[in-house]
Amino acid sequence: MRTLLVAIAIISALAWASPGWIRWADHDDEGYSRFVIELPLGTSYKTSSSTAVLRVDTGLENQRQETFKPDNKAVERIEVTPASGGTRINFYLQPGASLKKTFVLEGPAGRFRLVVDFLNPKDDGSKAQPSKPKPQIPVVVLDPGHGGPDPGTVGFVVEKQVTLDLARRVEALLQNAGIKVFLTRDGDYDLAPKNVSDLMQRKRIDLAKRARMTNGNRNLFVSIHVNSAERPARGVEVYYLGKTLDSRVLSLAIAENGGGDLGVQLTKETTSTAEQALADLIAQGNLQFSRHLAQVILKDVTGKTGALSRGVHSAPFYVLRYARIPAVLVEVGFANHPVEGKQLARSDYRQRLAEGIAAGILEVLGNGAFATAGKQR
Ligand SMILES: [Zn+2]
Missing domain, CATH: 2.60.40.3500 (Immunoglobulin-like)
Structure with a gap:
């Protein structure tokens, strides 16, 4: 067959x-x-x-x-x-x-x-087996947020654990569909060298390394995070690089960019990158692709999980600042919401989240294999 x-x-x-x-x-x-x-x-x-x-x-x-x-x-x-x-x-x-x-x-x-x-129209069947194709397999970079000394947000779940587990699940689904996957981390560590002891310094190096992985011979970049809110909130939101006037979104970007003075500084730098990108035709094209990827992932994740859709937004996330490929950041849910936080702790819910993310990626890569692979599982 x-x-x-x-x-x-x-x-x-x-x-x-x-x-x-x-x-x-x-x-x-x-x-x-x-x-x-x-x-x-x-x-x-x-x-x-x-x-x-x-x-x-x-x-x-x-x-x-x-x-x-x-x-x-x-x-x-x-x-x-x-x-x-x-x-x-x-x-x-x-x-x-x-x-x-x-x-x-x-x-x-x-x-x-x-x-x-x-x-092509089928021949009469007398042809020999097709020769082995020389593939250029799409490469997807998955970025499980945080890790090592940085746990991310902590509520009913710990962000760094959820993001890694989700990334591994998405990796398995994409690999089943023949996609090459690269994880920015595959364990509980950050990407700074061992000899750097200052935590903020580590975070800056860690984010810069992840951000550099949106370049090169890769097709898509998806960073995975868990949200938190002072007042109870729930739902999924997906981001691509841009500016924001929304103070809640700005606070989220500062937190994900390392928090504190570092977060403020990196958010400022990234906002200026985003301003340049909006004035640059080529970068604009990539932002449009990123926005499209964000919309498709949001649709598929909320479709698979029934989670509330909080929409697609642009924001100055440092990890997206150098992106030359479609790149998005998914906030899969709120760690401190009494219902959603507990859902995020469950394996079956995480699996559905992962299926949504993988389906969105495959849809954008133009690969119809996922639906079939899913049914055969
Ligand atoms: Zn995060």
Whole structure:
């Protein structure tokens, strides 16, 4: 049986037959054809498919009418048509071909890649087994908040213990779906060198190291935390990098940024980073992706757990400040709420939280495997 998880080939290694901003390559050995549409960061798009046509509506303006014949097993022709508020791209499929999946990858500076894979029509079955694909597996960084000398918030549960347990659960779910996972910590420790004795100094180094892990050859970054409130409050909230005018959110950011003078200082630095990002087109594009990731994770976590949704917000979290990939911080619930705090102590509740986070990540990575994997468990 064909597994739903076909590894993602390395885009740059493909031999493109390129008419410009739409490119394609055959993966005939693996039974599919890949089309890549390169778009400026921030361009909106949506796809809708019928058996014969895949339509991609983009916010891309000023494209001229064009028809491409890709000489390809899956797609007979591609028509680019100016449409109201953007450009429409119609893929007319060959008989027997079908849409496999779509997902988004980082592009060169200022651009991203919308990737569309089509299943080629089946041959008569005489073909040998497909050769082993050369995969570029998506890499997700999970950041269990706090650790070592910093317990995080303490209520009915201890934050550093909950975040690590959740990260390990999410890791297992993602690995089942074929995703590579990197944990910023995999035990009860922080990331500062042993010889640093000052706790605030340790915290600063620890946060800076985590923040650096939002760069490089990785696809997504998710930091996991537990909330607390002076007055009883409950629910899930998801953050991406930005400024805030909300004093409650600001206090939360200061607390998560180390608290005290350090927290205030790092929050100030991060606010200025966020201001720069909002003035920078490329960074803006990444913030939009991060916001999208935050929305999807919030939807999936509240869907799996029934927890109250407290919404998606932007805030100056230091750990998100250098992010060059979609990066969010999830506050999974309130440690000191009499109901939610006790739920957070329960294994079955944590499992549902983890399933929600993993489902959101997989949804954004454009991988439909999670639903199937979940049913088979
Ligand atoms: Zn925290």
